Amino acid sequence: xxxxxxxxxASIVMLGLLTGCVSDGEDGxxxxxxxxxxQGSQGIAGLNGQNAYNGVSATLIGRAQxxxxxxxxxxxxxxxxxxxxxxxxxxxxxxxTVEMIDISGLSSEALSSPISADNLTETALTLPTSxxxxxxxxxxxxxxxxxxxxxxxxVAMAADAHADNGAVVFFNGLNAGVPAILSTVEAGNLxxxxxxxxxxxxxxxxxxxxxxxxxxxxxxxxxxxITVTDGEPASTMTVIGFDAYNGMQAExxxxxxxxxxxxxxxxxxxxxxISVSQDLEPEYITATNEKAYVxxxxxxxxxxxxxxxxxxxxxxxxxxxxxxxxxxVSDKDGGMNFKQFEGLYGMYQPDTITSFTWxxxxxxxxxxxxDGREYIVETEDEATCLAIGDVAEFDDGxxxxxxxxxRVKDLDRNETAPVFADYHKDDLGRLKVSNFQGDTNTxxxxxxxxxxxxxxxxxxxxxxGLQVFDSGDDVGRITASIHGEAFNNxxxxxxxxxxxxxxxxxxxxxxxxxxxGRQYAFIGLERMSGVMVYDVTNPYDVxxxxxxxxxxxxxxxxxxxxxxxxGMAFIKAENSPTGNALLAIGxxxxxxxxxxxxxxx
Numbered sequence: 001x002x003x004x005x006x007x008x009x010a011s012i013v014m015l016g017l018l019t020g021c022v023s024d025g026e027d028g029x030x031x032x033x034x035x036x037x038x039q040g041s042q043g044i045a046g047l048n049g050q051n052a053y054n055g056v057s058a059t060l061i062g063r064a065q066x067x068x069x070x071x072x073x074x075x076x077x078x079x080x081x082x083x084x085x086x087x088x089x090x091x092x093x094x095x096x097t098v099e100m101i102d103i104s105g106l107s108s109e110a111l112s113s114p115i116s117a118d119n120l121t122e123t124a125l126t127l128p129t130s131x132x133x134x135x136x137x138x139x140x141x142x143x144x145x146x147x148x149x150x151x152x153x154x155v156a157m158a159a160d161a162h163a164d165n166g167a168v169v170f171f172n173g174l175n176a177g178v179p180a181i182l183s184t185v186e187a188g189n190l191x192x193x194x195x196x197x198x199x200x201x202x203x204x205x206x207x208x209x210x211x212x213x214x215x216x217x218x219x220x221x222x223x224x225x226i227t228v229t230d231g232e233p234a235s236t237m238t239v240i241g242f243d244a245y246n247g248m249q250a251e252x253x254x255x256x257x258x259x260x261x262x263x264x265x266x267x268x269x270x271x272x273x274i275s276v277s278q279d280l281e282p283e284y285i286t287a288t289n290e291k292a293y294v295x296x297x298x299x300x301x302x303x304x305x306x307x308x309x310x311x312x313x314x315x316x317x318x319x320x321x322x323x324x325x326x327x328x329v330s331d332k333d334g335g336m337n338f339k340q341f342e343g344l345y346g347m348y349q350p351d352t353i354t355s356f357t358w359x360x361x362x363x364x365x366x367x368x369x370x371d372g373r374e375y376i377v378e379t380e381d382e383a384t385c386l387a388i389g390d391v392a393e394f395d396d397g398x399x400x401x402x403x404x405x406x407r408v409k410d411l412d413r414n415e416t417a418p419v420f421a422d423y424h425k426d427d428l429g430r431l432k433v434s435n436f437q438g439d440t441n442t443x444x445x446x447x448x449x450x451x452x453x454x455x456x457x458x459x460x461x462x463x464x465g466l467q468v469f470d471s472g473d474d475v476g477r478i479t480a481s482i483h484g485e486a487f488n489n490x491x492x493x494x495x496x497x498x499x500x501x502x503x504x505x506x507x508x509x510x511x512x513x514x515x516x517g518r519q520y521a522f523i524g525l526e527r528m529s530g531v532m533v534y535d536v537t538n539p540y541d542v543x544x545x546x547x548x549x550x551x552x553x554x555x556x557x558x559x560x561x562x563x564x565x566x567g568m569a570f571i572k573a574e575n576s577p578t579g580n581a582l583l584a585i586g587x588x589x590x591x592x593x594x595x596x597x598x599x600x601x
Contacts, residue, residue, distance in 0.1 A: 071591025256316030343419030370454020524565030
């Protein structure tokens with residue numbers, strides 16, 4: 001019988017594995033390690049990381065003492081001519097001149113005696129004393145403002161007689177270092193500020209049009225535009241007025257503007273009636289090539305001029321609520337005494353305005369100085385004073401014709417209002433406020449709210465006039481922390497606390513400039529004389545950076561150093577003789593021009 005053996009596939013595989021195990025030998029000894037390969041060349045070193053951002057610092061490197069015999073007013077508005085590295089400063093301490101200050105030799109070395117140093121030399125540029133319009137000679141008085149673009153310089157000059165229009169005097173020859181009068185153009189009444197557009201194609205003029213001291217004459221405030229073609233200014237100024245807003249006072253007041261004036265009162269034998277176009281008083285300008293933004297200080301507003309069609313829009317800035325913020329309101333309360341008040345408001349009333357761009361949009365920066373209206377005629381005759389009109393008051397040689405200022409203690413107060421909860425005549429009673437607004441209802445039971453002058457701050461606004469930042473109570477708190485009892489000094493005395501009842505340290509001068517890729521705002525405090533620095537690179541994320549001052553604040557001593565910053569010019573690093581950014585300041589009371597080097601930390 002034949003037998004057949006059948007193996008499955010699994011059996012075959014297993015048999016193969018067993019066979020392999022039997023046939024494998026033991027592992028051999030490990031071989032000798034091979035020779036190490038040649039090392040490659042070193043790679044390129046990486047870039048050093050950037051230092052962490054830590055703000056800027058300021059060093060005083062230059063100083064010129066102008067008008068040593070009569071310094072007040074000898075240095076106010078300053079401008080810089082980059083091609084010749086020359087500062088130009090308005091000097092109105094005597095006969096109006098423009099002082100030319102060569103800074104080309106400046107180094108980064110700090111001044112060894114900053115309070116008294118005088119290492120810069122000035123040369124006076126004579127201004128005309130009159131100009132001719134329509135065959136009539138018009139006498140000129142003070143120089144108020146200056147602006148430079150390339151080889152062209154414009155100087156705003158008021159007329160000597162209040163009723164006459166002022167003028168803009170143009171100079172060329174700056175590039176050659178020999179400025180000469182090119183032409184004179186009639187401006188409006190009291191041209192207070194001039195500035196070129198960035199492209200130099202237009203000069204914008206703020207014609208303030210203030211009333212005369214006795215209110216017998218109140219011209220219209222206007223904005224002027226002088227076109228410039230190939231370095232030649234036009235022979236006439238285009239006048240942009242505010243007539244379209246006449247009859248709209250109530251609507252504008254609802255938007256946060258104010259119109260304090262003696263309308264309805266009898267002055268000089270006539271019942272006064274002041275229109276909106278008369279009451280609006282253009283103060284200061286910043287401009288792009290397309291628009292000019294003009295502060296209306298006493299009116300707490302802003303005029304936006306479209307330079308493409310010369311149309312104008314008036315915007316109210318509203319009021320600052322001091323609720324929850326700290327403020328010292330008295331000069332008779334024994335020094336620093338910060339409190340908070342519900343029902344106390346600040347009128348922004350900006351003086352200086354400048355601008356910068358973020359994300360391609362224009363943002364405006366204002367120094368919220370504040371300014372009341374007070375018209376005073378000097379006379380020793382009380383009867384003459386009282387004859388002027390209804391509200392004229394005689395006070396030791398001064399006839400106060402009209403004022404919208406009062407101390408709280410002199411108001412008819414509604415004592416039940418929250419703002420008067422802790423009222424004392426030597427505390428809140430000392431604060432200077434508007435007597436024009438604050439009695440908010442019609443029951444005639446006195447003032448329920450208080451409106452004080454200025455906001456003791458600086459603000460940032462978008463191009464529509466909407467606020468995006470305010471520095472709150474920083475000015476008061478920071479200067480108090482630094483100066484102690486000397487805070488809120490006046491600009492011409494070291495008594496301490498003397499300005500707490502009236503606008504505090506008083507932000508006035510202003511400049512914005514770029515240092516190491518970041519944008520900074522420099523705010524000069526007119527009364528305290530210091531400068532605050534803020535990083536405004538992102539207008540929605542603003543923060544305090546630094547504070548510097550060149551003033552002796554020794555109590556009881558006559559203040560020395562640089563007093564009352566009135567105007568500023570920021571100088572870019574690429575245009576600076578030191579290769580670093582500079583800040584030039586015109587100091588009104590001391591009559592000095594100071595130059596600070598601004599370095600990133």
